[in-house]
Amino acid sequence: MARVRTVEPEVRRRLIEAAAQLLADEGPSALSTRRLASSVGTSTMAVYTYFGGLPQLVQAVVDEGFTRLAAHLAAVPRTDDAAHDLLQLGWAYRQNAMENRELYAVMFGTASLGGYRRSESELEQGRYTFDVLVAATERAMADGQFRRDDAECVAAQLWSALHGFVMLELAGFFEAHQDAVEAVLLPLFVNLGVGLAAGASQRSAATP
Amino acid sequence: MARVRTVEPEVRRRLIEAAAQLLADEGPSALSTRRLASSVGTSTMAVYTYFGGLPQLVQAVVDEGFTRLAAHLAAVPRTDDAAHDLLQLGWAYRQNAMENRELYAVMFGTASLGGYRRSESELEQGRYTFDVLVAATERAMADGQFRRDDAECVAAQLWSALHGFVMLELAGFFEAHQDAVEAVLLPLFVNLGVGLAAGASQRSAATP
DNA sequence: ATTGTGGCATAACAGCGTTATACAGGATCC
DNA sequence: GGATCCTGTATAACGCTGTTATGCCACAAT
Incomplete structure (x- = not known):
């Protein structure tokens, strides 16, 4: 058993950060175990002791990307105007994608990177991001800005439109x-x- | 100079087809010069004599994919109801993507594949596809189903929504x-x- | 018949992910 | 305190990759 790992090993953290940096600076093809190792100042073995392989390291980076995205969206202030908030969320979403182009591409890209394929974990992480949209959508419905409907389906529509635009851009x-x-x-x-909004009845003011 | 190439060399065609097949069957990681060569019954050199390298071969496959997509969309019948046609185009677009998942992923994927990066050629090809949407959008405006607006921008909105949904799916x-x-x-x-459609005035009926 | 040239096979090179192996160093136990 | 274990890492190797240099061979032109 030996000592219990209470803190995340420093090398592991540094590997993830170096990978994100390498990805942002030189694109996906620069992500190799040897470049990572030399960048962190260790041997390629570190990738295998801490992650089990390059695909798992990429997965850790993607997890980090989803976490960052969620944080970015959570930082958008919530006002009384839910529809306005959705617009702001969309803007923040795009901004995050633009600031982490390569990472966003790996997160949502369908092409594989070094044998990495999306796992259940990522799909869940993506759903957390999605939940922020669902919440705002529900508020817009409660306020009568959107007509009542399945909030998840409506949020999925918004996400599709947003994601499609960002990808094409x-x-x-x-x-x-x-x-x-x-x-x-x-x-x-x-x-x-x-x-x-069509068919919705504004909550507060009149509808003459 | 010697003889003039009047027809496309057979090996070149077969390489493209083998690449598309390999991509569809086993995914992007199966696309290697050696596998292609053995599949076609030649040496890896063929890839370099006919294409100059693997990235250029991938580009040829992507070109093929855009051509196929355009043909698929062109096959959608044109009715009197332009809005209905747009819906049918969307359905055909998604169907094509589903039937050529890996190829679609390479065509629009932002992650690189074997050093392949989108070229000007692909962007143009994509714009041809886009033109089909623009044309249908213009008809919908002419018929008063959509309110008058910049057709390109409206078609881009439709494309974003469609593409985003397909990618997430x-x-x-x-x-x-x-x-x-x-x-x-x-x-x-x-x-x-x-x-x-909001604010549009139906063409056929009166506009008093 | 000779020459030249274009297409392809072979072999090599550098790099990749991965794995087996050996070694170093700290914790644990007697 | 010395022996023992165990964990983490460095080294080297294996099989794969894309790419390139080399040489051969068949066919067109002279």
Whole structure:
């Protein structure tokens, strides 16, 4: 048994951080055990003692990415206007993706990276992120901004639209448009919001 | 100079097809020059004489994928109801993605595959696909189903929603939902359509 | 018949993920 | 205090990868 690990080994933390850095700086192809090892100042064996292999290390990095995303979304202030909050969440979501392009690509990318494939753990992590959207959606329904509906399904619609825009933007398909956020994402959200509001009865004020 | 290449060399065609097959059957990691060579019955050099390297071969496969997608969308019949056609286009788009999961992932995936990165060529190919959506959107505006607006921007909204849903579905984030198409994609399109229609004046009937 | 050239097979090189092995050093026990 | 174990790591090797240099061979042109 020996001593109990009370704190996370420093090398493990440093490996994750070095991997995230390498990913951000030079892209997925730079993520190799040897580069990681030399970057942290150890041997490639560290990857195997702490993670079991490169795919598991990538998974740890992805977990970190989801945690960071959740924190980024949680930092968005909650106002009385739930629909406005959803817009702000969307903006924060995109901003996080833009600031961690390569990481976002690995998190949601369908192409594999070094044998890494999404695991149940990631799907759950993604669902936590998703829950923030569901909560805001429910508030919008409670306030009468959206008509009553299955909040999960509605949030999934919002997520689809958001994620699709971000992916296409990251892939470079919107480079023709001057300001894709103003020209596409904002109207997309507004139009979808109009459709989601149709038939709803505003709670507070009258409806003459 | 010698003889002029009038027809595409057979080996080149077979390499592309073998690559697509290998990709579909065993995923991206199976795409190696040696496996391709043995599959086609040649040496790895063929990849370099005909394509210049693995990334360029992948690019040829992606080109093929975009061509196939465009053909798939072009096969959707055009009716009098442009909005209905857009729905059918969306369905065909998703179906194509589902039938060529790995290929779709490489086409739109941001993670690289064997050093392959999207080129200008692909962005153009993607824009051709996009044009089909733009055309249907313009018809919907002309018919008064959507209110007048920049058709490109509106089509980009539709594409974002569609692509986002497909990506999340492929990534497995909708596995909780029984039938994500019915529960998410369809209402997403309907709600977005309602928002896009708001303020439009039907063409046929009067506009007093 | 000779020459030249284009296409391909072979072999090598550097790098990859992974694994087996050996060693160092601290904790544990007698 | 000395022997023992165990954990973490460095080294080296294996089989794989993409790529390139080399050489051969068949066919077109002269």
